[in-house]
Amino acid sequence: MDFQKQLGERLRICRVNKKSSIEEIALLSGINPSHLGKIERGESNITLKTLSKIIEALGSSYSEIFNFDKPFQPPKEPLIEKTLSNLYYLTIEEQEHIYQETMLFRSKK
Numbered sequence: 001m002d003f004q005k006q007l008g009e010r011l012r013i014c015r016v017n018k019k020s021s022i023e024e025i026a027l028l029s030g031i032n033p034s035h036l037g038k039i040e041r042g043e044s045n046i047t048l049k050t051l052s053k054i055i056e057a058l059g060s061s062y063s064e065i066f067n068f069d070k071p072f073q074p075p076k077e078p079l080i081e082k083t084l085s086n087l088y089y090l091t092i093e094e095q096e097h098i099y100q101e102t103m104l105f106r107s108k109k
Contacts, residue, residue: 002042004042004045004046005041005042006042006068007042007046007051007065007066008039008040008041008042008043008046009040009042010065010066010068010072011039011040011054011058011065012040013072014058014060014064014065014072015040015058017072018058018059018060020058022036022037022040025054025057025058028056028057029050029053029054029056029057030053031050031053031054036054039054051065
């Protein structure tokens with residue numbers, strides 16, 4: 001994969017992980033949404049000025065975007081993190097009970 005496509009893919013993955021639409025990031029960065037789409041698909045060259053605007057709109061950093069060896073991690077959800085940390089203090093049976101309860105909630109949707 002060439003660099004332009006790699007960079008576009010990284011920007012797209014970062015945007016999706018942060019649960020932002022192309023329209024939201026385009027508005028925040030002051031770029032046309034169709035141009036941003038072309039950048040994400042690797043179809044358009046990008047200037048450093050435009051890249052800087054996109055990275056700022058994403059709330060990201062150059063190091064996060066250009067570290068092609070490290071996959072993006074989904075954003076941390078504070079309530080999920082607290083819940084997970086509390087699970088470690090429960091017995092296996094209690095953990096199993098909580099798991100079964102969460103499966104009930106999922107089946108209701």
